[in-house]
Amino acid sequence: MNNSSKIFKAIKHFFDNYLVSRDLEKTLECVADDLTSIGTGDKEIACGKEAFKELLQKEFAAIPNALPYKFEDFHEKKIAEDTYLILSNLDVALKVERSVAVTCKMRLTSVVQIKNDKVVITSLHASVASQNQQEGEFFPVHFSMEGLKNINLQTKHNLLEIAAELMPGGIIGVYQQAGFPFYVANTTFYHMLGYEDENDYVKSVNGLYVNSIYEEDREYAERLINEQLEKEDSYSVEYRILKKDGSFLYINDLGRKTKTDTGEDALICVIIDISSRVMQTQNLIKEANQDFLTGILNRKSGQSKMEELLHNTTNNLFLMIDLDNFKQVNDIYGHDQGDLVLRWIAALMANTFINEIVFRLGGDEFGIFISNIKYKHQMNDYKFRLNKIMEQYKAKIEQDYPESKSTISIGGIYKKTSCTFNDLYKLADETLYDIKKREKGKITIITIK
Numbered sequence: 152m153n154n155s156s157k158i159f160k161a162i163k164h165f166f167d168n169y170l171v172s173r174d175l176e177k178t179l180e181c182v183a184d185d186l187t188s189i190g191t192g193d194k195e196i197a198c199g200k201e202a203f204k205e206l207l208q209k210e211f212a213a214i215p216n217a218l219p220y221k222f223e224d225f226h227e228k229k230i231a232e233d234t235y236l237i238l239s240n241l242d243v244a245l246k247v248e249r250s251v252a253v254t255c256k257m258r259l260t261s262v263v264q265i266k267n268d269k270v271v272i273t274s275l276h277a278s279v280a281s282q283n284q285q286e287g288e289f290f291p292v293h294f295s296m297e298g299l300k301n302i303n304l305q306t307k308h309n310l311l312e313i314a315a316e317l318m319p320g321g322i323i324g325v326y327q328q329a330g331f332p333f334y335v336a337n338t339t340f341y342h343m344l345g346y347e348d349e350n351d352y353v354k355s356v357n358g359l360y361v362n363s364i365y366e367e368d369r370e371y372a373e374r375l376i377n378e379q380l381e382k383e384d385s386y387s388v389e390y391r392i393l394k395k396d397g398s399f400l401y402i403n404d405l406g407r408k409t410k411t412d413t414g415e416d417a418l419i420c421v422i423i424d425i426s427s428r429v430m431q432t433q434n435l436i437k438e439a440n441q442d443f444l445t446g447i448l449n450r451k452s453g454q455s456k457m458e459e460l461l462h463n464t465t466n467n468l469f470l471m472i473d474l475d476n477f478k479q480v481n482d483i484y485g486h487d488q489g490d491l492v493l494r495w496i497a498a499l500m501a502n503t504f505i506n507e508i509v510f511r512l513g514g515d516e517f518g519i520f521i522s523n524i525k526y527k528h529q530m531n532d533y534k535f536r537l538n539k540i541m542e543q544y545k546a547k548i549e550q551d552y553p554e555s556k557s558t559i560s561i562g563g564i565y566k567k568t569s570c571t572f573n574d575l576y577k578l579a580d581e582t583l584y585d586i587k588k589r590e591k592g593k594i595t596i597i598t599i600k
Contacts, residue, residue: 158227158235158263161270170218170243173211179204181272183264188275219244230262230403230423232431237261241277323360327380327408327416331360331373334417343424345395355395365391365399376406380418384408389425401429442511444490445497450518453510457520458572460508464522468533468596469575470563471583472500474515474544475591479555492552496544496559503536524565530596537561537594545592558592565598 165181168174179200182188188197190206197203223240230236241257262274321340325331333353344363346352356362364372368390379386385407391399406420440452448456461467474480474496481489493515500517501509508520524530541559548557562583564575578599586593 170220183271183273190277232428233265235263321422324419325360327418333358363392400424401426445494445511447497447501448510450512454572456508460522465569466524466567468521468565469579470519471579472517473560475558475560477515477557480552480557483554484552560586560591561594562586563596567600
């Protein structure tokens with residue numbers, strides 16, 4: 152339990168005002184306007200801050216005195232951007248008579264969000280562990296502090312359905328068998344995947360939850376789920392899940408073992424949409440590997456990809472491309488126009504060598520790496536493409552930037568045996584230097600065994 156975390160301090164601040172100070176206004180300041188709350192008492196369900204306020208007013212009127220409390224096993228888990236799931240046990244001291252006090256042991260489940268640097272509670276669910284779990288209950292729930300042992304099981308299930316609809320993400324139950332046959336789900340689960348109802352979903356996936364998992368992730372997801380369940384009663388796995396329209400979401404599947412009403416092994420799972428978080432991470436990775444100006448790979452990423460291939464391939468061709476007199480484009484036509492030319496030539500090379508590694512070395516220099524060239528006709532094809540690039544660049548300069556007299560020089564090394572990036576780079580750089588020294592605007596490829 153991290154007592155110093157921002158989330159813990161916010162939850163503690165809420166319960167200090169709610170249970171100890173019994174301060175209505177300060178308690179309400181800690182919750183979101185669209186709060187959903189389920190308490191331990193009958194009919195203690197509130198949707199929205201105003202409904203929650205009414206419940207508190209009744210409670211404070213009935214029990215005005217302070218209720219000391221303490222957390223046990225407090226856990227917080229980030230489930231989405233600025234969103235956290237809270238799980239904890241909560242001991243609350245209650246005075247039954249003047250000389251008699253009892254401790255009410257509750258389970259707390261809450262969802263909080265950070266909005267404008269402030270932590271607010273968006274969902275709050277308190278339950279009391281029952282000592283009388285009935286067959287067919289996925290969760291033993293004590294609906295009042297007195298412990299109504301004879302409450303109808305169907306009523307409990309109905310209330311659980313309401314609770315499920317208020318929980319973050321979708322909820323689905325599956326049999327713990329091959330393919331995870333469908334058992335039950337809540338409306339949120341169907342809607343997040345674009346389905347109308349249970350029949351619509353079950354028909355689409357042929358009754359198997361595994362068919363909801365993105366095809367490329369199925370083997371991986373099933374394996375991780377089963378591996379974790381061999382060691383413990385719960386699991387947490389991230390993968391892609393298919394929507395009805397064929398698109399997909401990135402989700403965090405949080406599952407736990409349970410039993411069906413017929414005693415069969417099953418899993419109850421909370422499905423959290425983490426697409427926003429994953430896309431942000433992917434964008435950061437893309438930005439780290441991408442040249443900021445041209446959009447193609449940057450030097451670091453290009454070199455890394457080359458080094459990976461050089462470990463396992465021979466007959467490799469490395470080309471260094473330099474834009475001659477490019478400084479004149481910037482000096483005469485301006486740096487904005489120079490940037491346009493760099494983006495244009497980068498796109499032309501990337502589209503011409505779609506399956507090869509194309510990257511910006513820096514400034515007006517670019518690199519192209521082609522691996523595993525076994526036949527002469529392949530080399531002839533690559534030379535043809537390079538000449539087309541040079542011709543198109545020449546035409547572009549003559550039309551839009553004629554005073555710069557910029558051309559392209561290309562120096563390449565075709566190495567039949569294995570080598571390192573530094574070896575290829577040094578040889579190609581020397582070849583390019585010789586071209587520019589003798590006559591710019593030419594292409595030379597040297598073969599080295």
